[in-house]
Amino acid sequence: MDRLGPLGGNPLHDQPYEDRLGGAPANVACGLAKLGNSVAFFGRLGSDSIGECFQDLFNARAINLNGLQIDQSRPTRIVLVRRDLSGERSFQGFLGDKGDGFADQALSTDDFPEACNLIIRHARSLLIGTIPLANKTSEDALLWCIDRALETNIQIVLDINWRSTFWDKNNIPDSGPSQKELAKIKSLLERASLLKLAKEEANWFFNCEDPKQISLSLTRQPDVVITDGSNPVKWLIGGFSGKTDAVSSQVVVDTTGAGDSLQQD
Numbered sequence: 001m002d003r004l005g006p007l008g009g010n011p012l013h014d015q016p017y018e019d020r021l022g023g024a025p026a027n028v029a030c031g032l033a034k035l036g037n038s039v040a041f042f043g044r045l046g047s048d049s050i051g052e053c054f055q056d057l058f059n060a061r062a063i064n065l066n067g068l069q070i071d072q073s074r075p076t077r078i079v080l081v082r083r084d085l086s087g088e089r090s091f092q093g094f095l096g097d098k099g100d101g102f103a104d105q106a107l108s109t110d111d112f113p114e115a116c117n118l119i120i121r122h123a124r125s126l127l128i129g130t131i132p133l134a135n136k137t138s139e140d141a142l143l144w145c146i147d148r149a150l151e152t153n154i155q156i157v158l159d160i161n162w163r164s165t166f167w168d169k170n171n172i173p174d175s176g177p178s179q180k181e182l183a184k185i186k187s188l189l190e191r192a193s194l195l196k197l198a199k200e201e202a203n204w205f206f207n208c209e210d211p212k213q214i215s216l217s218l219t220r221q222p223d224v225v226i227t228d229g230s231n232p233v234k235w236l237i238g239g240f241s242g243k244t245d246a247v248s249s250q251v252v253v254d255t256t257g258a259g260d261s262l263q264q265d
Helices: 024-034 049-060 114-121 136-151 179-189 199-206 211-216
Strands: 002-004 018-020 040-046 064-071 078-083 089-095 125-128 155-159 194-198 223-228 231-237 240-244
Touching (some): 024 040, 024 049, 040 049, 040 136, 179 199, 194 199, 194 211, 199 223, 211 223
Parallel strands (some): 002 078, 040 064, 125 155
Antiparallel strands (some): 078 089
16 A cells, blocks of 8 residues: 655655555556456455455456465555655655564465466466565565466566665665665566666666667567656567657656556546
8 A cells, every 4th residue: 555645745644645555566457457458466465454455456357366365464565655746756664564564575375376376377478576575485476476487488577666665664765776686686687578667777777778778688688668757668669669758747746656557537
């Protein structure tokens, strides 16, 4: 759950704040489902009101939840999102930890039902982020999913989605990865067929912003998409490259999850 503070304020104590269901993989799952695709979600939620809201949303979108785990002791994570006066966001910390961490950190292969193997065998793509690498238990679960996918030639879609405070709550929110963190994430880069990065991530991980150069530096030579806020999106897809203008807006209220899911009211 993203807790969005008021513009220029602190979501920890300033009012009014907004609570919004989020998380990059969940956003993409819902977006794909709204476009008519068959989608399954792997993850772990707490046995709490936020977890119930997520399940209601996923069920309303007809998303397969055979890979969803419910944690009876750890809560669903609340992410504190600070927004500046222009709507740009930073992830400053978390709420809800009772001493054992959060449910998503405990994603475990021990709780994966056999249905997970069935889902993977019939999937075309597996979209992943890097946050599960920040904890050993969820890292093992993520790598298990990747191995099962590659065994059946499923494409890996990697959204780097770098969030420093998920790796260490004491990190500066907008800081880049350490050498140890870079090494962990680079192991996933070599397995991806499609790579999505923000401009900052492209510079942190590849020291460049050229999709073609990034693709050529990796063994699988994946398709590459680089976003840059309101600036054009750079892309290399199927051997073709170009730029696409971002959707314009007169007033930016919040950039959290922007572009993941658009819906006409």
